[in-house]
Amino acid sequence: MKLLYGVQGTGNGHISRARMMAKHFAARNVDVQYLFSGRSPEQYFDMDVFGDFQLRHGLTFATRDGRISTLQTLRESRPL
Incomplete structure (x- = not known):
C-alpha cells in the first residue's frame, strides 16, 4: 500500500500525531x-x-496582537 500523508505544520500537535x-x-x-x-x-x-519528506509553502494565517492580519496573510500566501 502507498500513502501520501499531508501534515499541516504550524503547530506541533499535528506533527506529534504524525510521528x-x-x-x-x-x-x-x-x-x-x-x-x-x-x-x-x-x-x-x-x-x-x-x-525523505517533502515541504510546501501552504497557506497560514498571519496574526498580530492575537488577531488575524488579513493583509499580512495575503502577502505571505504568495498569490502571484
Whole structure:
C-alpha cells in the first residue's frame, strides 16, 4: 500500500500525531510519502522518523496582537 500523508505544520500537535503514525506505518511496512506545509524549513525539528519528506509553502494565517492580519496573510500566501 502507498500513502501520501499531508501534515499541516504550524503547530506541533499535528506533527506529534504524525510521528506516532509514522512509527506504526513503518512497523507494518506501509510505503508513506510525507508532505508538510505551514512553516519555514528551518523551523522543523526531530523529523528523522519521516525519512525523505517533502515541504510546501501552504497557506497560514498571519496574526498580530492575537488577531488575524488579513493583509499580512495575503502577502505571505504568495498569490502571484
